[in-house]
Amino acid sequence: MLELLTAAGLPPERVVLCNVDEYIDGPYLRELAAAGATLEWCFGNEAYYRDGYKDPTDAERLDAVEEFLADGFADRMVLGCSVWTKTQLRRWGGMGYDHLLRRIVPALRGRGVDQRLLDTLLVDGPRRLLDRP
Template identity: 30%
Template sequence: MYIQTVLGRIQPEEMGVCACHEHLYVDLSRIKNNDDTCLQDVELVMKDLSEFKKYGGKAIVEVTNDGMGRDATKLAEISMKMDLQIIASTGCYKDPFIPEDKKQWNRDLFAEWIVEEIEYGIGETRIKPGVIGEIGSSHNEFKPIEMELFFGAIEAAKLTMLPLSTHTTLGSCALEQVELFQKENLPLDHVVIGHQDLNTNDKIVIEVLKSGAFVAMDTIGKENYRSDQDRLQSLITFIESGYEEQILLSSDLTRKSHLRANGGQGYDIVLRSFIPALKERGISEKIIKKLLVKNPQKAFSIRKEG
């Protein structure tokens, strides 16, 4: 069992405090037509990450994939300079962010390409991804190309045993994703269902947790979607329901304006603000260690040798 980082394999216990869903070098402006969504200033990102480190952050799962401006060499550079464990991603995001050269692909082509990246590295870099993600469905629906992508990602996950991390648009389609994984016999303890802090229906999230999947509460600090107080209350509900070993935390920064230097929440928002609020509500250090350390170790471990 190991975790694949941009600088090579590590043992799970080497990972430390982990943000489960972030973007350090991303460009969504091709589709969004908004320069704020091009976050590629490495020096400014590293300055922001220094605060994440100051609060104890050690690892980041970087879910920028093909079509989102992915650059594995930049991630390796950040990892070396910052002494952070960074996990890179393979796969594609969702419609309409899928690259032009893949818009007509079927599940077999997606699976073949994802497996090739996992086995040989991303492009010419030889840097290997450690997660298939973020694989996305649209708001309340799966577009046809997204279905092909999901089936391809599932096949690749089965063949390589890499964890699979998803995007749910505004928290929707979480149960539908779970049902698809169950139907295709993908082990749910190898799946992270994303953005479930944007799903305001706690009962649905609990159904997802009952399946055995990990749930990511990974847009913390984005209060334009939902207040962190509401996120906090939902998280406490899930913990009190007995699911403390299946929940992951992060903030999903994608914009220049999300950085502290530009008045945003910064990569440290979870550790700086959200965790102290959890402690104030009586959540123990033991449980917090599960959320930040133990659960990511399990979720992102690759359970095979070779």
């Protein structure tokens, strides 16, 4: 997909691939990030589907994010939080809008991710993507 977009003239650094954590294919995602695309990791959705398929857990997402940070891809990643149905709201038993800041950021800190990297993932990356100085 990235090849199609860049062939049409879109710079790869303007491409954001969202919910890359639905199926964590490390080599493929590293290839996309190395080519310049931004990977959006979306926390808070741990659904099970028919035929035994399930979303990765937040712990599995954290493991992958930690690996990508260790590989130097911080500037090619942003973090998000899944709230797109009412059952994902805290009132209805979901993780809620504050899940990313309430649980994921402290978990990353606990894994040794420093504030500079957190700012890259949560502030600098989104600012770059939104063209905000």
